[in-house]
Amino acid sequence: TQLLEQSPQFLSIQEGENLTVYCNSSSVFSSLQWYRQEPGEGPVLLVTVVTGGEVKKLKRLTFQFGDARKDSSLHITAAQPGDTGLYLCAGANTGGFKTIFGAGTRLFVKA
Amino acid sequence: DTGVSQNPRHKITKRGQNVTFRCDPISEHNRLYWYRQTLGQGPEFLTYFQNEAQLEKSRLLSDRFSAERPKGSFSTLEIQRTEQGDSAMYLCASSLRASGGLSSYNEQFFGPGTRLTVL
Numbered sequence: 001t002q003l004l005e006q007s008p009q010f011l012s013i014q015e016g017e018n019l020t021v022y023c024n025s026s027s028v029f030s031s032l033q034w035y036r037q038e039p040g041e042g043p044v045l046l047v048t049v050v051t052g053g054e055v056k057k058l059k060r061l062t063f064q065f066g067d068a069r070k071d072s073s074l075h076i077t078a079a080q081p082g083d084t085g086l087y088l089c090a091g092a093n094t095g096g097f098k099t100i101f102g103a104g105t106r107l108f109v110k111a
Numbered sequence: 112d113t114g115v116s117q118n119p120r121h122k123i124t125k126r127g128q129n130v131t132f133r134c135d136p137i138s139e140h141n142r143l144y145w146y147r148q149t150l151g152q153g154p155e156f157l158t159y160f161q162n163e164a165q166l167e168k169s170r171l172l173s174d175r176f177s178a179e180r181p182k183g184s185f186s187t188l189e190i191q192r193t194e195q196g197d198s199a200m201y202l203c204a205s206s207l208r209a210s211g212g213l214s215s216y217n218e219q220f221f222g223p224g225t226r227l228t229v230l
Contacts, residue, residue, distance in 0.1 A: 004153075031217065033217075033218060033219075035221075040223075040224075040226070041223050041224065042115070042117075042202050042204070042221030042222050042223050042224050043154065043202075043221045044221070045218055045219070045220065048218055088153050088154075090153075090219075092217040097142060097144075097159050097161070097166070097167065097208075097217065098156060098159070098167070099144075099156070099217055099219060100156075101146075101153030101154045101155075102153050103151065103152050103153050104151075104152070104153050
């Protein structure tokens with residue numbers, strides 16, 4: 001069974017601080033997505049990473065896919081209150097349809 | 112078409128009643144998924160359609176749950192004889208499987224969900 005473990009589960013920081021959240025698995029995935037979810041809403045896709053070692057930047061967010069494609073990280077620089085939400089990683093395999101989600105990291109950024 | 116829509120957004124029902132939820136995917140998407148999400152957890156896969164065919168159903172899903180996608184467009188999820196443990200957010204997502212033998216990266220676009228409360 002493929003599992004994705006996210007850490008930390010919960011993070012509360014002050015505005016302006018940097019943070020990193022992690023997504024780890026013992027399984028290899030052909031692609032990995034990061035989503036952000038706000039209370040009462042569905043997850044919103046942020047990025048997809050597909051190549052081992054790949055780094056993608058989205059404004060203040062930096063996403064990295066591990067060389068072995070088993071893990072990923074999300075780094076936020078100078079966090080803002082608008083970054084508050086649940087960050088989910090999700091792994092998928094080529095040719096497959098099934099996406100496995102982690103339990104998420106709940107981020108709270110205080111003004 | 113602005114995205115995936117789900118109706119209703121909220122449903123409160125009494126234990127033992129049947130409920131039905133609807134999902135309208137992004138129009139050109141041929142894949143449709145149903146997930147369940149409880150507090151503090153990520154979405155849990157329930158079932159998957161490619162066009163009108165239901166290709167996979169989670170083994171965790173009891174036979175009280177049934178889903179349809181009759182014309183390969185919208186989908187419905189029905190829960191019969193609801194139980195308090197069915198209380199959760201039910202999410203629908205859609206994606207486009209690229210043709211020509213190449214797989215899309217299964218990037219799924221989610222609807223806002225239907226929050227079910229069973230009293």
